[in-house]
Amino acid sequence: MSPREIFSPEARARAARFMAERGHAVRKGNGHNGHGRTLVLDPQKLARFEPARSRLAGQLAKGGLPARRREVERREILAVEDLAIHFGGVHALDGVNLTARTAEIAGVIGPNGAGKTTFFNCLSGLLTPDRGQISFDGHKLNGSPATRGRHGLGRTFQTPRLFGSLSVLDNLIFGCRTADSARREYVFDPGLRRLSHEERSARLARMVGFRGELGAPAGSLPFGDLRTVELARALCGAPSLLMLDEPASGLDVSQAEDFIELLRSLSDLGLSILLIEHDMSLVMGVCDYITVLDFGQVIAEGPPSEIQRDEAVIEAYLGRAD
């Protein structure tokens, strides 16, 4: 079952329009160097967006779209202030500030060792920061990782961490059980709540593009499927904010293309997404707002078009020519 089968026609149309607009924006942003320098994006990678964009633009041309985009409430869902943590003498995070809004995709990028995963681990409670405040959905965020998960903070890991000896279905049901016990609604598809765990899991698995056998042991899956199943498992937990740690690494071109489409659709339907990704074309293409970390500090933040031209970002990624 593809995303088209999951979402209502109206929702799909809204997502299509949104995607098409974003796809256009990506093309405009790429390679535009009126101010001298910009991030060099791989045209081949950017070309990944083209088929999806064209397909969706075609749908737009056929009509049947609602007169206006869905009115999704845009409010601040996550606010991080002055977050800091150190390991021995290394300041992994040093005074990081970040905000994320509902129905938006926020990106966190930075070179290796910049502190991106540490940042995610602090948010999800796997690490305790030395200082700083985290507000989530209007409340101070604290407690164990389990408490945060039940409050709607879902995440995936840089290395997929499925429960290898359990079946794919069992992995997904873990998420569904959390959603039910914490009485959480699926912001991106409220109808899912009415389904049984098995039906819900199957739908979400197909939605993220998993085509394999749900009864298969998760440990036997190829790497790409590990990623998609882990994403489905996080979605099964009905998160309000989904944190994805390099979700596209290991995906092939078509999987990555579908993935971009999926993220956009989810976001347009009200889900907030916080994304760590090394694939710059993907980040620049899907994110509404980007925060750049380097050596644990925020060196730039803003919309993708600004980030691509930011001197500090270019220096962090490409180095300074002496």
Place this chain on the structure above:
Amino acid sequence: MSTVMERRAPSELSPEKAPAGPKRSLINRRSVLRTLGLLALTTFVLTMPFDMNWAGSSFALDYGVIIGMIVLSVSVLGWIGEFTLAVVAQMGFGLVVVNLLQNAGMPFLVIIPVVILSSIPISILLGVFALRLRGVYFAIATLAFGYMAQKTFFQSYLGVQGGFGGTDSKAISRPAGFQGSESFYYLLMGSLLLMAVICWAVKRSWIGTSLTALRESEAAFSVLGHSPGAYKLFTICLSGAIATVAGAYFGMLQGLVPSNYFQPALAVLYFGFAVAGGMGSVGGAVVAGVAFGAIPKYFDSLSEGKLVGYDQFFIGVVALAVVLWAPGGFADIGRRIWRRLEGSGPPPATVSTFEIDVRDPAAAAAAAGTAERDGADV
């Protein structure tokens, strides 16, 4: 390993429900074999005290059954990827509680539930260790707890030489109606089977699946909104209750038990039994415990005492052979034999933390979930 996976095999999820011809015959063969196997096992268990009369007194068998309980207790903790060395101390507490309750004139039917309840505070104390410590560190903490209990509480209460030296209380007696050797055996074996059925049911339930998930990746388990602490405490309490009841029965079997029996180092031996049985396996633990407990005692009586002291040698040889050639333990051997009898092909590739540890620590880390991997992402 995955209980739920076994229940929902891929074929069961597919629309074709009706089994084909050869599959139907396989199912028939399986049910016949299972019925026969169950009958044979029941007969064996029921007639064991009489079957083994030629080899010695039923004390050996009773002792073996109690060791089976202790090994089951150790093995249960393998569900969360931990091992405890506090089982001997927990046994000791069970024995002391029975003594106190018998002195107070409590009937047997009240004593056992109270013994189970009394195990909970100790288990919670150990659970506090488990929430902060993992692996070897947790094991060392439980060993330290065992030594502290032995050196302080047991020495003063039980005495060093034998009996309840620290008090004027009488020795522990067998419950009314179970004074005879056969009837006491049936009480013990019934209790062991009940414990095994409870453990098996827990392992097959959603709790068991959750424990597997917890063992494989605690980080993923917790960020999904499930509390690792609650599941760990539950498992430690279950394990502790089994060990404490085993201690109560041990007191009833021995009558007088000196404190030096509760040497914490004995727990290492029981851990070895659990590994040889197949860490985490209910059936493997029961078989290994009964075998390693009873057979050396029978050797002693058959050799008229000439082989006394060689029991540890026998245990060592068997345990070494098992971990070298069958890392999955008795459970894995039994599974393979059974599948061959059933004709259902090779067993599925299941992963046990401990069975892989023996040969390939890297694979064990990858399969078990894994502090190394956790650390890599942090």
